[in-house]
Amino acid sequence: MSDKTVVLTGITTTGTPHLGNYVGAIRPSIEASLNTEVQSYYFLADYHALVKCHDPERVHQSSVENAATWLALGLDTDNAIFYRQSDIPEIMELNWILSCMTAKGLMNRSHAYKASVAENTESGEQDPDKGINMGLFTYPTLMAADILMFNAHKVPVGKDQTQHLEMTRVIAQRFNHHFGEYFIIPEIVLGEESAILPGLDGRKMSKSYNNTIPLFLPEKKFRKLIMKIKTNSLEPGVPKDPEGCTLFAIYNSLATREEVAVLRNCYAEGIAWGEMKQFLFEYLNNIFSGPRENYNALLENPTEIETILLRGAERARDYASPFMQRLRVATGIRPLV
Ligand code: TRP
Numbered sequence: 001m002s003d004k005t006v007v008l009t010g011i012t013t014t015g016t017p018h019l020g021n022y023v024g025a026i027r028p029s030i031e032a033s034l035n036t037e038v039q040s041y042y043f044l045a046d047y048h049a050l051v052k053c054h055d056p057e058r059v060h061q062s063s064v065e066n067a068a069t070w071l072a073l074g075l076d077t078d079n080a081i082f083y084r085q086s087d088i089p090e091i092m093e094l095n096w097i098l099s100c101m102t103a104k105g106l107m108n109r110s111h112a113y114k115a116s117v118a119e120n121t122e123s124g125e126q127d128p129d130k131g132i133n134m135g136l137f138t139y140p141t142l143m144a145a146d147i148l149m150f151n152a153h154k155v156p157v158g159k160d161q162t163q164h165l166e167m168t169r170v171i172a173q174r175f176n177h178h179f180g181e182y183f184i185i186p187e188i189v190l191g192e193e194s195a196i197l198p199g200l201d202g203r204k205m206s207k208s209y210n211n212t213i214p215l216f217l218p219e220k221k222f223r224k225l226i227m228k229i230k231t232n233s234l235e236p237g238v239p240k241d242p243e244g245c246t247l248f249a250i251y252n253s254l255a256t257r258e259e260v261a262v263l264r265n266c267y268a269e270g271i272a273w274g275e276m277k278q279f280l281f282e283y284l285n286n287i288f289s290g291p292r293e294n295y296n297a298l299l300e301n302p303t304e305i306e307t308i309l310l311r312g313a314e315r316a317r318d319y320a321s322p323f324m325q326r327l328r329v330a331t332g333i334r335p336l337v
Pocket residue numbers: 008009010011012045048142143146147155156157161
């Protein structure tokens with residue numbers, strides 16, 4: 001294996017990719033995928049999806065949509081390794097070994113698990129673990145396996161994932177301490193605050209708030225959704241504050257500094273909300289209409305997507321398979337003679 005820096009991140013396949021995903025994760029990852037100085041790994045975390053989603057159609061459809069989106073936007077799959085978590089059986093094997101090196105108490109402290117328990121307790125529920133499956137409880141060990149399987153140096157994630165990364169580091173250290181220095185301790189690369197977009201209602205754009213703007217809606221529907229973005233009720237001609245304005249925040253996340261300065265002026269001069277929305281629609285449509293065509297073409301030809309993913313899995317296993325063999329031996333799982 002070369003000594004390139006390894007960058008790895010996962011995409012949970014429960015939803016349809018939206019503008020918030022684009023700005024926060026997809027765009028920076030695709031840019032990084034072009035850099036031949038690093039070895040990037042991007043994967044569809046479909047086993048993670050099962051924790052939250054028990055609708056097989058949704059999980060499958062989301063895998064297709066996420067893969068098509070990343071490819072349509074220009075992910076360099078010759079350079080980056082793009083695969084499906086479930087195509088790498090070694091990850092699940094490592095998950096078990098890591099589980100046996102993970103303190104249950106560490107998992108008890110997981111924010112995601114604790115939030116679900118708190119919800120139960122607050123609603124007066126007798127059983128604090130109601131509706132909580134083991135997948136949620138051990139979510140962090142599977143994530144650790146995703147990362148440690150490829151000895152990633154850097155893991156770019158949103159703020160909500162930092163605790164998972166800290167746990168990965170703890171688990172890796174414990175394994176190394178006991179069995180020898182097998183794992184690189186991964187570094188957390190936190191996305192910029194400015195890369196967090198507000199959604200239709202002004203809260204953080206998230207599938208759990210149902211306020212997302214999907215990337216590749218047909219043009220008419222896309223325009224309709226932009227028109228639905230919540231604003232205040234200031235009349236045309238009245239100066240408007242760009243701070244806290246969702247339309248402005250979206251434009252700001254994509255446009256150049258000069259373009260943003262021009263728009264700031266328009267706000268000061270009292271641009272009408274209708275006009276601003278039309279402007280934003282045209283701006284976004286201009287960026288996404290080409291990729292939208294690629295996307296639709298890919299959806300019509302899923303075999304092409306499948307081929308790319310399988311090739312990615314093969315490349316990923318070229319690393320994972322011999323490494324897993326070493327890890328098994330390290331723990332005493334090996335032939336008798
Ligand atoms: N849990 C991450 C999320 O919801 C997705 C993910 C799964 C991931 N495995 C990973 C991210 C490994 C980084 C590294 O966003």
